[in-house]
Amino acid sequence: MRKILFFVLLNYFAFGQDKRIDSLKNELKSKTDTESKVDLYEKIITLYWTESIDSAFSYTNRLKKLSLEKKHLNGIIISEIYTAVNYEAIDKMDISDSIFKKIINKIPSDEFKLKGIYYYNYGNHLFYKHQLQEAILEYEKAINNYKKINDDKTIARIKLNLGYLYANQNNFFKSTLLYEETIPILQKHKDWLGLSAVYGRIGVNFGSLSMNEKAIEYHKKGLSIDRKYNLMENEAYTLANIATEYAELKHYKLSKEYYNLAIDKFRILKSDNNLLINRLQLALIKYKEGNFDDALKDLRKIATHKNNKMPLSYYHLYANLMANSGNFKEAKIHFETSLDILQKDQNKTGEKDLIYDYLHFRLKKNNDKELLHLLEKYDSIERKINSDENKMYFTNWNTKYQTAEKEDQIKSQQLELEKEKTNRNVAISSIGFLLLLSGGGFLFFKNHQQQKELQNQNTLLSLQHSLNAMELQSLNKQLDPHEIKNLLAFISPEIQEKAPESYKNMLKLFNITKASLNSHSLTESIKTQINQIEDFLSLEKSMLSEPLEYSIENKIENEDVQIPRLMLKNLVENAIKHGIKGKENGGKIKVKLLEKDNFIFISIDDSGKGRNQNILSDSGIGTSTYQKLFTTLNQKNKENAIFEITDKEQGTKVEVKIPKDYKYS
Structure with missing residues (x-):
């Protein structure tokens, strides 16, 4: 049986709420100005969402009453947004929908905070409705508005939600990148609970990719923060997550130790559901x-507690135990109960795993050994494919991680340079009269300093060059030419005989992929790249x-001139992906190459949608690399x-100007 459950991290704002609410209520009593009261009401309502929805309704109504009396527009709109959220919390989605749709037209265009609050909460609303792409758009709008008022802390919260959303879509790479973007913000604001939660979520992502050791590494980062700042509730969740990862690695002894530690914490916190x-x-x-x-004794003991509302994992585990003991009738009932829960929650990953277990159970019941063997073989192949995908995710993430490390190293070098310059200036000003008396000594000192500075600058350049080369290499390795080559070699004779046109297209594809085989060179000839884009x-x-x-217009006489490898193909692909694709009437791409005054001029001009229409850009490395x-x-x-990019009224134009004798090493 596979991993049934991954613990959901604690609500980001749910720790120690009672004291915070009481403190805000006391502050509210002492305030007389409307602006301060509106702000305090807003904070109290958001805290009550995780404590008492009735109290959230009550304080939302008080906010609305105050705002109407004082004609405070922002307060009125916030109360309407929070009313929609309150109805959402009690599953009255139709009422919540109706309120949200009426609000946006009431918000003034220059009220960026209000717009941010609206888009953020409406994004959450769409997320709960499983309208994930629409939720992403609303979150992006919220981030854009909070950027205008420099509210980086709220932007971090939204990125946490976005990261969680992408994880639900199994886009763990993008999810992890979003989580990592929040880390410096949370550190800056000393938000240790948020930081621990981020490490936990990154750990969950790695665990979902079966990279369990990496997951444990991140959970333990979170655990050290939990213990340092006495975040007991989060510590309990973190311990449970570590236990789950050790179980996946079949380190059952360690797993049980961490589960028991988590149980001790949840017992102190009186968290019955988490104890269960x-x-x-x-x-x-x-x-x-x-x-x-x-295992069955433990389950039956758990079931005797009348207050326990059994979660999915209970029914799933019970079904498997019944199936293993030969009680197929009881197993069937519990499998169907599990499936019903998963379908209501729209949990596709869990549903897939459950269906596998259910099929396994039915085949075992019917003693169909042949199909059982095929099912297990299918499962093995799928796991192999997922493992290969995991390596790709890890390579992408690791490239980003190495990039960040090198950027930190470059910044450190820059700081050292500045420090040395400052020290030198102080030294020169303090002994200036001595330098005037000993000109030869001064010249020696100055020459020595210039050599040292030049040496530091060369080190800095070397670091930046290796950084850029690494990113470019990552960009170019998006194709897997070896596998494609082997596949084409296998199927080409039959295709050539039965479908000659398809065979021609296949050769074009192969010509494009060949460029990726030469992974050691940073450059290739213009002639090679022209052939690539013609086929592409x-x-x-x-x-x-x-x-x-x-159209491709090439006026370069010496086509052996070198330019960055795959540059033309990547720029043309960008023009199609972000310009032509998705545009109803399509468009045109013009590629021009010419030489003039010892320079190579390249332009890729498309009549597509333009960059401004592409709200959600890719997370990979693209034109910025060049x-x-x-x-x-x-x-x-x-x-x-x-290297310049111009946004036109219709489309985008990329222009590159490179000296013919340009050195790349």
Whole structure:
């Protein structure tokens, strides 16, 4: 049986609420101005969402009454937003929907905070309704408005929600990047609970990718914060998460130790539901160890507690135990109960795992050994595919991580340079008269300092160059040419005979992928890249549902001139992906290359949607890689290369100017 449950992290704002609410209520009594009262009401309502929805309703009504009496527009709108949230909390989604849709037109265009509050809460509303893409758009709008008032703490909260949303879509790479973006903000505000929660969520992402050791590493980062700042509730969740990861690694002894530590904490916190879940997890470990009788005893003991509302994991585990003991009738009832819970929650990943277990149970019941073997083989293949995908996620994440490390190293070098300059200036000003008396000594000192500064600058350039090369290499390795080459070699004879046109397209695809085989060079010839984009554009034109026209005008005489590898193909692909694709009437791409005054001029001009229409950009490395690469290399070349992007009324134009004798190393 697979991992049934991953603990949901504690609500980010739910720790120690009672004292905070009492403190805010006392402050509210002492205030006389409307603005302060509106602000305090807002804080009290948001805290009551995790404590008492009736109290949230009550304080929302008080806020509305005050705001109407004082004609305070912001207070009126906030009370309406929070009324919608309150109805959402009691599952009256239709009423909540109706209120949300009426609010947006009431908010003045220059009230950025109000708009941020609206989009943030409406994004949460859509998330709960499982309208995930729409929720992403609302969160992005909220972030844009909070940026205008420099509210980075609220932006961090929204990114936490976005990260959780992407994790629910199994986009763990993007989710982890969003979580990492919040870390410096939370550190700046000394928000230790939030920081621990972020480490926990990153850990959950790695665990979901079966990278359990990496998951434990992040959970333990969170655990050290929990213990340092006495965050007992979060510590209990973190301990349970670590236990779950050890169970996945089949380190059952360690797993039980951490579950028991978590149970001790939840007992102190009087958290009955979490006590139940952790006891279920201990029963699950006994099941995994093959102690079916002990696991069943534990489950039956848990079921005797009348106050316990059984979670999904209870029914799923009970079903598996019944199936293993041969009680197929009882197993069927509990499988169906589990499936009903998962379908109501729209938990697709859990539903998939449960269906696998259910199929396994039915085949075992019917003693169908052949199909059982095929099902297990299918499961093994799927796990292998997922494992390969995990490696890709890890490579992407690790590239970003190494990039961040190198950027920190560069900043450190820059700080050292500034420090040395400051120290030198102080030294020069304090012994200036001595330098006037000993000109030779001064010249020696100045020369020595210049050499040292030049040495530091070269180190800095080297770091930046390796950083840019690493990013470019990551960009170019998005294709997997070896696998494609092997596949094409296998199927090409049959395709050539039965579908000659498809065979031609296949050769074009292969020509495109060949470039990725040479992974050691930073550059390649213009001739090679022209051939790549001719094949690429031809294939895209035949595949795209939107009309695509293109032209390639090459006036370069010496086509052996080197430019960054795959640059033309990546720029053309960007033009299609972000410009032409999704535009109803399609568009045109014009590629021009010419030479003039010892320079190569390249332009990629598209008539697509333009960058402003692409709200959600990719998280990968793209045009910025080439901009940073040229910025760094320009410091080593006599004449500069230029990389510019222009947003037109219709479409985007990229222009690159590179000296013919440009040095890339």
